[in-house]
Amino acid sequence: MDNQAVKDLRSDDRLKLKALYNQYRAEFLGFGKRYSLDQDALADVYQEAFLALRKRAINGKLGNIQSSLKTYLFGIGKYMIFDALKEKNRNVSYESNMHLVGEEIPAIELDSKPALTQEQLLLRKYFKELGEKCRQVLTLFYYRGLNIEEIAQAAGYGNANVVKAQKSRCLKTLRQLINS
Amino acid sequence: MEKYIQGKLTEKEWQEFDALLKVDSDFKEEVEFHNDLKRVAESEDDAAFKEIVSDFESEARMEKPTAKRFPVKWLVAASIALIACLTYILTLDSTTSTQALFAENFEPYRNVVHPIVRGEEGQNKKTNAFAAYQIGDYETALPLLDELYANTKEPYYLFYRANALIVLNRAKEAVPLLQEHLRTNDTLVKNSPWYLAMAYLQLDDKENAKKMLHEVVKNEGYKVNEAQKLLEALK
Numbered sequence: 258m259d260n261q262a263v264k265d266l267r268s269d270d271r272l273k274l275k276a277l278y279n280q281y282r283a284e285f286l287g288f289g290k291r292y293s294l295d296q297d298a299l300a301d302v303y304q305e306a307f308l309a310l311r312k313r314a315i316n317g318k319l320g321n322i323q324s325s326l327k328t329y330l331f332g333i334g335k336y337m338i339f340d341a342l343k344e345k346n347r348n349v350s351y352e353s354n355m356h357l358v359g360e361e362i363p364a365i366e367l368d369s370k371p372a373l374t375q376e377q378l379l380l381r382k383y384f385k386e387l388g389e390k391c392r393q394v395l396t397l398f399y400y401r402g403l404n405i406e407e408i409a410q411a412a413g414y415g416n417a418n419v420v421k422a423q424k425s426r427c428l429k430t431l432r433q434l435i436n437s
Numbered sequence: 438m439e440k441y442i443q444g445k446l447t448e449k450e451w452q453e454f455d456a457l458l459k460v461d462s463d464f465k466e467e468v469e470f471h472n473d474l475k476r477v478a479e480s481e482d483d484a485a486f487k488e489i490v491s492d493f494e495s496e497a498r499m500e501k502p503t504a505k506r507f508p509v510k511w512l513v514a515a516s517i518a519l520i521a522c523l524t525y526i527l528t529l530d531s532t533t534s535t536q537a538l539f540a541e542n543f544e545p546y547r548n549v550v551h552p553i554v555r556g557e558e559g560q561n562k563k564t565n566a567f568a569a570y571q572i573g574d575y576e577t578a579l580p581l582l583d584e585l586y587a588n589t590k591e592p593y594y595l596f597y598r599a600n601a602l603i604v605l606n607r608a609k610e611a612v613p614l615l616q617e618h619l620r621t622n623d624t625l626v627k628n629s630p631w632y633l634a635m636a637y638l639q640l641d642d643k644e645n646a647k648k649m650l651h652e653v654v655k656n657e658g659y660k661v662n663e664a665q666k667l668l669e670a671l672k
Contacts (some may be wrong), residue, residue: 271489278493301496306488312488373480374473381477392481399471400478431474 258322258329266314278307281327285334292338301435302341304335314340315401383434535646538670539638542663545575545600545630550593567597575601592623599632608639631660633665647671 265273282303289299310330313319322329372380384392393412397403405417405424416421446454457464535625551567566581579601586594595618599611615633619626630652637646650671 273494274489275496278490279497282497300494304487304494307490308483308487312483373476376469377473377476377480380473381480384477384481392478395474396478396482399475400482419470 258319259326262326263307263314263319266311266319273298274311281330284327289334289338292342294338294341298341300336302334302337305337306330309333309337321365349377380431382433383431386434387427387430389431390423394420394423395427460494534670535638535641535643538633538667542667543603543635543638545570545604546596546625546632547571548597549625550597570597570601575604579605592618592621593625595621596623596625596629596632599629603632603639604637606639608636611636612640627656628659630656631664634664643671 262277265277268274284346285303286296286299289302294302307330310319310326310333319329324332328329383394387395394408397408397411398405403411405420408414411418412420414423455493458468481504488619495548505593548567548571551563553564553568553571563585566578566585569575569581570580579598582594582598582601585591586598595614599614601617602611602614612633615636619629630649634646634649634653637643637649650664650668653660654668
């Protein structure tokens, strides 16, 4: 798999992400025509597939994939299409459309995420009240798993100490909000 | 704690961690807090990215009309270029050939009216005019010839003025003069049709050039053979 593309997926570079998005969009919409979904639904699927792809990139799950980015992305999309078709028509089996498929694109099943718990929903409410800098630092630390040095670099802070101070300030604020 | 979040606890540290978790409720709360925060940060990040991707989709749809397979702009540009090329090639052929024929055939008629004898230069206007004409200084000769014609009305001046004009690339002005000359009964009128043809060639006027060349042939005199050859070339 294209390493640069994976890197771009993990980045915050809007232009690069848009370029990737557009790169396969038209083809995917063409690919999806054979399944009886309308173009709007297909576009939705493409967006979902792209999101899922990005998530996998962030979680480091694309490292060992042999197939190309396109094949993988289309595989995700294919699975989602089947899911959508299944929703529409209970009798659709995964294999019923196989005869239409020219290329070897395996459908890739995704692990779905459980919904947020009550505590988490509450926490999210207060999290959203934090300033952008706070949300950025905490997201990079807790979700993206970067360490303090990496955050200093990625977010453009002068040095690690500044990041540490920012992080503890933000956490303090968050806790205060919860406890109030 | 940081290590736990990073997922970088060693085996031993994990054991310590688990033990503490069971015993210390505060610690447990702390761990849960961090887990929740992780989940929340992820959920928010996903939501934000979903927005971004949705924007991409909208932007992609907006751009659709212009993203044709074959942009019309290029087709228009290409066809204009093609037409320009063809026009150039087609006109190229005729202009170069008439110009080439002109260059091959034209020679200003020699001074037979007022031959200049050495030593005579500067005596009078007529001498000066023809002296200049003879040595090829048509720029000097022309105004003098004009004046001389105005004063004397001798028809041969029309002829020589026309010749000078053709040499100076002013064939357009030469044509009326030669036509006027043809109306006179100057001895040089038998030469004028040929020179008219030359003038028309310079002007890329193939039709009139051919007409005059037919005249030349009809007269069976001056430049008959050349006229016939030219008519062949102009077909």
